[in-house]
Amino acid sequence: MTLAGAIATSMVPARHRSRAAQWLPYLPAAVVLAVQAVLTLRLDNIANVDEALYINAGHAYIAEWSGGPKAPDYGGFFSGFPLAYPVFGAVIDHFGGLEAARVASLLLTFVAVACCGSIAAWLAGPDRATVARPVAMAFAALAGPTLFVGNLATFDAPCAVAVIGSAALAMTRRSYATAVLAGVIAGAGAVVKYTGAPFILVTAGLALLCEPTVRRGIARALVVLTTAVASVLAVYLPNASWINGGIAFTTTNREAHNYRDLTFLLGEYLLGMGLLTALALAGLILLVRRTRTVRHALIGCAMIGAGLAVSVSQGRLHEYTSFNKHLIFTALFLAPLAAQAAVLPRVRLVRPAVIVLSLYLLTVGALYRSDFMYHEWPDFSPVVERIHQIDQPGIYMGIGGHAMAYYSKDYPEMEWVEPFTLYGSGPGQMREEVAEARYAGIVLTTGATGSDALDRNTALMLDLLGKSPDYELAGRWPKHRYDTNEFYLYMRRS
Template identity: 35%
Template sequence: MAVISTSTTKAITRSITRKKPWTLSPPTAWPLFLILATQAIVSLATLHNTAFQDEGLYIYAGQQLFRYWMGGPAPLENYAFYFSGYPWVYPVIGGILDKVGGLELARAYSLFCMMGVNTIVYFCTKKIFQRPAAIFASAAYASLGTVLYLSRLATFDAMCLFLIALGTGLAIKIGTSRHSWLALLIGPLLMLSILTKYAAMLFSLPVLGVLVFTSLAFLGWWRMILRLVLALISLAGSMVTTYYFVDKSAFHAISGTTTNRVAEIIKPRLELFLHALQMGGLVWAAALVALVLIFRMDKRFRLTALLLFGSSWLVPAYHIYEQEGVSFDKHLAFGLFFAAPLAGFALAWISGHVQHSFSFARVKGRHWLVGLSVILLIFMLGSQQSQTIYTQWAHTGG
């Protein structure tokens, strides 16, 4: 019996390593292209406003820092002392883009990052739950109001979320292939995401958890341990290197804006909870259905599913506990990134597209209209919510 188990494991490993899940081909990837195009068009066509105060501050600071980099005068302020991300990362990028093509180019960079996040949602879901679930997951995520909003906001958030998503996608890639050395890339990616925005620290453990549980599900204990050790070594090395080069006044900003933040706009916890459900309740509900299905029918992905669902609630839990209303709408996109693959699986199951890779039989009948209706409902709510958020600050143009 042990011999059969070993050969089966090896066969699964060989099958995994031959597969190239990250390759785009027109016959299979066209739904993703259509979803990304829709995400871009809706964001560009419906969200219009002059610069938000954070956008103006980060771009202005970035231009000052870039001039200083090029031999100009020193910046007027020590931005590292109070920015919620290291000023030499995103603000410099935003400042350069604004200098080249104005605010719209800086916002286009955020749109590009959010489209990248959605692409990773697609491929991560496809790797674990197959293509139908990936299409539903990507469509649901692109339709969320918080995602559309971040796609048109030139702040730390879109780039930070892209790096977190990239780390998660890399963790799944490493956990399903024999190339263990790729785990050395996770540390620098996590460190760069934290430098982009310090709130990314909240998602470092979930990314490592995805690596652990995916490796355990596909490759076994020993390969999982090797990958985790390599990832931790690279993370420790990245932290030491960063500490050596970073402006030490940034530690004050980390405490003041993230780890020991004082709530600026205090809101009742129930109000924040209900607002979170309003913004992403349909996705979380579908994710919960998927969690129940996986726990009942396929034990291999139980830990991964539980981790994804729990990670999706880290942001709401933090804001609700702190009673912090500032940036709540933006940060929900971070949590819902982890819920999207589960939601995609649930919608694929409801629509009758669950494949035989799972231990339970394929659902009979194709109730695809149910899944499509849920996506359309998320889209209608999301487009309206994003427009409401995007007009919250006063228009200062002529």
């Protein structure tokens, strides 16, 4: 027992000291998770559009299985298998509401953070594992994307824990049974969210590199790869015609829906992950310097490459949508290496200085970034409240319609749709549907969205509604505290 441990247990009554000594090694990790929980749960906002869409979809499937109407075809545009997370999220929402579904994501990020600690402990070796584990956990937990995803009821948390969990099993375990488990978990990550598919190769590669013998490393890598591919195909083959569109639309043939130039995306990356990236690079250098092996250099490079993969892919497409959210993969893969920068310096005084300064800077950055990310989507609650007061049945259309539908579950006579299908039909169809007064209400927002086509169509719709004798402006509200643009609600005249 360390001196600090002896001091801590001395404060416990004598009859409980042996038990306290057993639990003491887990205390730092518990403190990290407690801090993560507090910083995550401080975030508060109405349902994100994706949260509402996925939970609504899950409820639609459950209703269909219970003899209700057929659920819409979500497979053509979901970024994950529609029968995976959405059903899970809907079940939790049924019993505990959106808050419970968000807590489920928090618990999953706990597991992901713990996996980072296991990887860091393995990299640091037994002599420094005790310190490396909680430091890596803290570095992963104190990342804005981790706090953000931990309070978001979407595909992201289960995919993240599957990706880093399979990597942890591949790196820190040696049996073929754990290789099978790592493959199954990696495959599950690709099913839950299609972005997880490339990480199957990362898990297989780490299984290869982390084995001391090449032959056994190849064997374990093949086991991981085979079981992961089999898990994915078991879901994909029976549903290929249903989900091919979603895979192409969101992953393989994705086009930028929210275009940003590369300079802007690089700035977002540096704000969110700049410090952790610098620490990870320093940790890799110290790790290779200590071990002096090509194997550890390749392991470190593989982890950095895995952490950067999604960001580089989105940067190539100039896609800002989900860019900051996907940095959770960066945080999870870089945190174990970053911890090496804090525990491997030879000068003892350097270690606590690096840990304290890094944790302070990471905390400040995480508080700012997570709060910003969690309030990027507009607060439409005054709009929905006004619609409920008017209580006019019919079809309602608006950007964020899925989220508005989530809060209109007590008004079954109201049906919500997004405008994208109408906008895709062209200006002629838009004029026709406004002239026919097809919608009971239409919600529009001002301001640039990052999509020129969407902005043009919104401007046309505002012009058509302003000139229509069948619609009247029922209210306008600011979008949220960071945005001076507004919501416009047009209601059909009774």
